[in-house]
Amino acid sequence: MTAAVMANGNWDPALSRLLVSLEEARQVLPSSEEEFGFLSDLLQSKELHALVKVHNKIINNGKDEKFHPTLSNSMQIALEVLEVVAPRTCISEDCKEVFMLLQKPHIQGLLCAHDAVAQKDYFPRLPEIPLEVDEDEETIKIVQLVKSNEPLGATIKTDEETGKIVIARIMHGGAADRSGLIHVGDEVCEVNGISVEGKTPNDVLKILQSSEGTITFKLVPADGKSGLRESKVRVRAHFDYASATDPYIPCKEAGLDFVKGDILHIVSQDDAYWWQARREGDRNMRAGLIPSRALQERRIIHERAQIDKAAGEETENDDFDREEIATYEEVAKLYPRPGLHRPVVLIGPPGVGRNELKRRLIATDPEKYKTPIPYTSRSVRHGEVHGKEYFFVTREKMEEEIESGKFIEFGEYKGNLYGTSAESVKSLVNAGYVCILNPHYQALKMLRTPQLKPYVIYIKPPPFDVLKETRNAAYARSTFDENNSRGFTDEEFRDMLHSAERIEFLYSHLFDCTIVNADLSAAFEHLVQAVTRVETEPLWVPASWVQ
Numbered sequence: 001m002t003a004a005v006m007a008n009g010n011w012d013p014a015l016s017r018l019l020v021s022l023e024e025a026r027q028v029l030p031s032s033e034e035e036f037g038f039l040s041d042l043l044q045s046k047e048l049h050a051l052v053k054v055h056n057k058i059i060n061n062g063k064d065e066k067f068h069p070t071l072s073n074s075m076q077i078a079l080e081v082l083e084v085v086a087p088r089t090c091i092s093e094d095c096k097e098v099f100m101l102l103q104k105p106h107i108q109g110l111l112c113a114h115d116a117v118a119q120k121d122y123f124p125r126l127p128e129i130p131l132e133v134d135e136d137e138e139t140i141k142i143v144q145l146v147k148s149n150e151p152l153g154a155t156i157k158t159d160e161e162t163g164k165i166v167i168a169r170i171m172h173g174g175a176a177d178r179s180g181l182i183h184v185g186d187e188v189c190e191v192n193g194i195s196v197e198g199k200t201p202n203d204v205l206k207i208l209q210s211s212e213g214t215i216t217f218k219l220v221p222a223d224g225k226s227g228l229r230e231s232k233v234r235v236r237a238h239f240d241y242a243s244a245t246d247p248y249i250p251c252k253e254a255g256l257d258f259v260k261g262d263i264l265h266i267v268s269q270d271d272a273y274w275w276q277a278r279r280e281g282d283r284n285m286r287a288g289l290i291p292s293r294a295l296q297e298r299r300i301i302h303e304r305a306q307i308d309k310a311a312g313e314e315t316e317n318d319d320f321d322r323e324e325i326a327t328y329e330e331v332a333k334l335y336p337r338p339g340l341h342r343p344v345v346l347i348g349p350p351g352v353g354r355n356e357l358k359r360r361l362i363a364t365d366p367e368k369y370k371t372p373i374p375y376t377s378r379s380v381r382h383g384e385v386h387g388k389e390y391f392f393v394t395r396e397k398m399e400e401e402i403e404s405g406k407f408i409e410f411g412e413y414k415g416n417l418y419g420t421s422a423e424s425v426k427s428l429v430n431a432g433y434v435c436i437l438n439p440h441y442q443a444l445k446m447l448r449t450p451q452l453k454p455y456v457i458y459i460k461p462p463p464f465d466v467l468k469e470t471r472n473a474a475y476a477r478s479t480f481d482e483n484n485s486r487g488f489t490d491e492e493f494r495d496m497l498h499s500a501e502r503i504e505f506l507y508s509h510l511f512d513c514t515i516v517n518a519d520l521s522a523a524f525e526h527l528v529q530a531v532t533r534v535e536t537e538p539l540w541v542p543a544s545w546v547q
């Protein structure tokens with residue numbers, strides 16, 4: 001019988017080995033024939049074999065990476081692909097086929113369903129099944145998670161009222177979340193058989209850190225389980241964040257670091273102080289903790305109060321802009337489309353080279369790139385022509401027109417007014433030109449409207465030595481000199497760098513791109529690339545621009 005079983009190649013090898021061991025042990029063990037017979041029959045029973053097979057399948061599949069979604073935005077990617085291939089359908093059969101395929105409702109339905117599962121976006125939410133338990137008897141659940149290199153994705157705290165250890169947070173997409181077995185508010189009774197009663201969260205953390213392999217939790221389930229549904233909000237971060245140096249984060253390991261300009265997918269805003277987020281495009285499914293908008297605003301206000309206290313009353317006249325507290329800005333993708341001509345705005349300190357770069361760009365295609373002629377109250381310089389470089393008007397006239405709202409941007413520099421009329425920008429945009437603007441930096445906030453949707457490029461000066469060397473080598477003309485007849489002085493280079501610092505301090509959160517103007521041809525190449533990007537790629541813009 002045993003031999004027959006073993007000869008059957010389908011039989012589970014572990015069961016076969018057990019059977020052989022049983023036969024070998026028959027002589028030496030003091031058990032009755034009846035007991036041996038029972039075990040032998042059991043090991044050869046079809047039922048046990050089927051059970052072992054199912055078990056092995058589950059274990060193997062559980063290990064399989066393919067059961068964890070690597071993406072949760074496949075539908076969005078499909079839409080992006082559609083945008084890219086749409087203009088190419090007439091030139092390539094392959095593009096046409098992809099275009100037709102991705103537009104089919106059943107393919108889109110499949111991608112949506114995939115994303116809903118990956119984001120755990122399940123509807124309808126069914127009410128909890130009522131548990132028929134004895135009122136006095138506490139329900140306990142035992143949860144086993146396998147410890148790997150990946151963190152568990154849950155944080156714990158001491159409940160203020162009961163003093164018990166409870167699950168404080170479940171990180172979206174983390175191991176605990178994917179298990180679906182642990183919920184916020186669950187009370188932790190034991191970890192690996194060790195009672196946590198009277199222990200601090202730190203003690204429990206130590207138990208967890210010293211455990212290997214499977215970790216077993218004994219939990220009292222929370223009453224109302226908070227359903228985890230991902231929000232779709234994307235924000236651009238306007239500050240750098242490093243969790244390692246944040247003394248207030250409830251769990252450093254759970255923090256998500258980012259730098260200014262990163263796009264973050266906010267998956268949960270359930271907690272007033274700590275949001276959960278992923279970096280856009282990051283393949284890591286587990287979300288991390290970041291300070292909420294409210295928390296970050298408080299920190300900035302506190303920081304500013306400290307700085308102001310230290311600096312006394314000394315402030316610069318454009319400091320009013322600091323009133324705006326830049327934390328996170330909600331963004332969405334703006335797709336390039338025919339008829340959408342985003343103006344390109346070059347911002348930078350006076351003299352850095354914005355005019356030079358603008359001139360060169362327009363020269364590449366004067367029928368495509370245009371710049372509105374600005375107005376100024378300053379006097380005409382040698383070689384300048386009214387209506388070419390500027391419309392020269394008197395200060396009184398300009399003030400009057402500013403008052404009547406004629407200017408989309410205006411500012412004062414060294415006692416002279418400069419401005420661009422709203423009409424001139426709008427008419428260039430409406431006529432289908434790519435409008436190139438290099439206004440004074442104070443104009444930026446007025447220009448950044450949903451109607452104009454400008455793309456803002458910051459032209460940054462290189463460090464002093466490089467600035468001086470490149471400008472002197474090119475015999476650059478000082479824009480601080482009325483007649484443009486001499487080079488820049490060291491003082492003017494320093495003014496430029498000081499001004500750059502101020503611009504960055506006040507407005508860097510509004511820049512879409514930064515170009516360092518050291519080597520002129522390299523800077524120009526970057527500018528051309530940036531402008532091409534605006535025309536061809538979907539780019540993040542304030543969400544309100546994409547309604």
Ligand SMILES: Nc1ncnc2c1ncn2[C@@H]1O[C@H](COP(=O)(O)OP(=O)(O)OP(=O)(O)O)[C@@H](O)[C@H]1O
Nearest residue numbers: 350351352353354355356470474476477479518520
């Ligand atoms: N990378 C560079 N290397 C050398 N010279 C440069 C570079 N960039 C600009 N210049 C030169 O510096 C001078 C000033 O540049 P430009 O007139 O473009 O400044 P701007 O930023 O428009 O100044 P303003 O805002 O005061 O009008 C010009 O002579 C220009 O050719």
